[in-house]
Amino acid sequence: MDVHAEICRAIDQYKEKAVSLSHQIHEKPEPKFQEHFAAGLLGGAARELGLPVETAVGGLATAFRAEFGNGSGPTVAILAEYDALPNGHSCGHNLIACAALSAVVGLKNGAKNLPGKIVFLGTPAEEGGGGKIILLDKGVLKGVDAAMMAHPFHGEACTMPALATRHLHLSFQGKASHAAAAPWDGASALSAVIQTFQSVDAARLHIRDGARIHGIIINGGQAVNIIPEKTECQFLVRGRTSKYTLEIADRVLRCAEAAALATGTRMSHEVIGGYKNMINNRAMALHYAALSESLGVPSPEAAPDSPSGSTDMGDVSHVMPAIHPIFQVAKRGEGSCHEDAFVKYTDSEYGYAAMIRVAKALAMTAYDLLANPALLKAAKDEFAQRQES
Numbered sequence: 001m002d003v004h005a006e007i008c009r010a011i012d013q014y015k016e017k018a019v020s021l022s023h024q025i026h027e028k029p030e031p032k033f034q035e036h037f038a039a040g041l042l043g044g045a046a047r048e049l050g051l052p053v054e055t056a057v058g059g060l061a062t063a064f065r066a067e068f069g070n071g072s073g074p075t076v077a078i079l080a081e082y083d084a085l086p087n088g089h090s091c092g093h094n095l096i097a098c099a100a101l102s103a104v105v106g107l108k109n110g111a112k113n114l115p116g117k118i119v120f121l122g123t124p125a126e127e128g129g130g131g132k133i134i135l136l137d138k139g140v141l142k143g144v145d146a147a148m149m150a151h152p153f154h155g156e157a158c159t160m161p162a163l164a165t166r167h168l169h170l171s172f173q174g175k176a177s178h179a180a181a182a183p184w185d186g187a188s189a190l191s192a193v194i195q196t197f198q199s200v201d202a203a204r205l206h207i208r209d210g211a212r213i214h215g216i217i218i219n220g221g222q223a224v225n226i227i228p229e230k231t232e233c234q235f236l237v238r239g240r241t242s243k244y245t246l247e248i249a250d251r252v253l254r255c256a257e258a259a260a261l262a263t264g265t266r267m268s269h270e271v272i273g274g275y276k277n278m279i280n281n282r283a284m285a286l287h288y289a290a291l292s293e294s295l296g297v298p299s300p301e302a303a304p305d306s307p308s309g310s311t312d313m314g315d316v317s318h319v320m321p322a323i324h325p326i327f328q329v330a331k332r333g334e335g336s337c338h339e340d341a342f343v344k345y346t347d348s349e350y351g352y353a354a355m356i357r358v359a360k361a362l363a364m365t366a367y368d369l370l371a372n373p374a375l376l377k378a379a380k381d382e383f384a385q386r387q388e389s
C-alpha cells in the first residue's frame with residue numbers, strides 16, 4: 001500500500017475519536033486565551049499518540065507544541081485553532097482543531113520513516129487575540145519550512161484571500177455641562193463620534209475596492225441631560241494588503257482628528273491589534289487541491305476579490321509558505337461563519353465528514369512537502385518572490 005493510502009487509513013481508524021473530541025470542544029466553547037479545556041484535550045490526544053507535548057509555549061497558557069519525525073529533513077507545521085466566539089463555535093474552530101489532530105494522526109501512524117519533521121501547533125485566540133502573532137514573535141515557529149491549516153466555511157476553496165486588518169480604539173474627551181441650562185459651556189464628545197462616522201462614510205468613495213471599514217460606538221455619553229464628556233468607539237479597518245490597510249487606518253484617524261477639532265474635544269487613540277493579509281502559497285494550495293479532488297471534492301482557487309474575513313494565519317504567511325484552505329460545512333445562504341445559524345453545522349455529521357476528508361488532504365500535502373524536495377522548493381521559491389505587502 002502506498003504512503004498516501006496508509007495515511008488515509010490511519011485517519012479513518014481515528015475518526016470516531018476525532019469526532020468525539022471535536023464534539024466535546026463544540027459543547028464547551030471557550031473564548032480567546034481561555035481555551036484550557038480544548039488545549040488540554042488536544043494535548044492529551046497528542047500524548048496518547050506517544051508525542052512529547054510542550055504546553056504554554058510562547059508564554060501562552062493555552063498554546064501547545066508537539067513534534068515528531070526525522071530531524072535531518074524539512075519541517076512542516078500543522079496548526080490547530082480552538083477558540084470560540086460569544087455565540088459558541090460559530091466559526092467552527094472545533095473542526096479546525098480535530099482536522100489538524102487527525103492529519104497528525106495520519107502522519108504519525110500511517111507514514112513510517114517520515115522524511116522530515118511535523119510540528120503540531122496549538123494556536124490560541126484567532127478571534128481577535130492574534131495568538132499566532134505572539135507565537136511567531138516568541139520564535140515558536142522558528143525552523144519551520146511551511147505551515148498549513150484548514151477552516152470551515154460555506155464553500156470550498158484551496159486559497160483564501162483573507163484581508164489585512166487594523167483595529168482602532170478612539171476616545172474623545174469633551175466638557176460636560178447642563179444640556180438645557182448651559183449647553184454653551186460644554187463640548188460634546190458624542191458630536192465628535194457622530195462626526196467621525198459621517199466623515200468616514202464620506203471617505204468611502206475614495207477607498208479602493210475590497211477594503212472594509214466597520215465601527216461601533218462603545219460609549220455614547222453618560223446621561224441624556226448632560227453634554228457628553230467622554231465617548232469611545234472602535235473601528236476595524238480591512239484591506240487587501242497590510243500596507244494599504246495602514247493607509248486607510250490613517251485616514252480614519254484623520255477623520256477623528258477633524259471631528260475633535262470641529263467639536264472642541266480631544267481625541268486619543270490606541271491600536272488594539274491587526275492581522276496581515278493572507279499570502280496563499282499556490283504551489284502548496286494547488287497540490288492540496290489535487291489531493292482534495294482525488295478524495296472526491298474539488299477545491300478550486302478562490303477569486304482574489306471574493307468576500308473574505310481575516311486571520312492571524314495571514315501573519316504566518318508573511319514569514320513562511322502557508323495555506324489556509326476553506327472547506328464546506330454549510331451551504332451558501334444557510335449560514336456563514338460567525339452567525340448563530342452556523343453553530344449547528346460545526347457539530348454535524350456533514351461537518352465531521354468534511355473534517356476527516358480535509359485532514360487527509362492536509363496530511364498528504366504535508367507528507368509530500370517532506371518527501372518531494374521539488375514541491376517544497378517550488379513553495380519556497382514562490383514565497384521568496386512574493387510581493388511584500
Ligand SMILES: [Zn+2]
Pocket residue numbers: 091092093126151337
Ligand atoms: Zn475562524
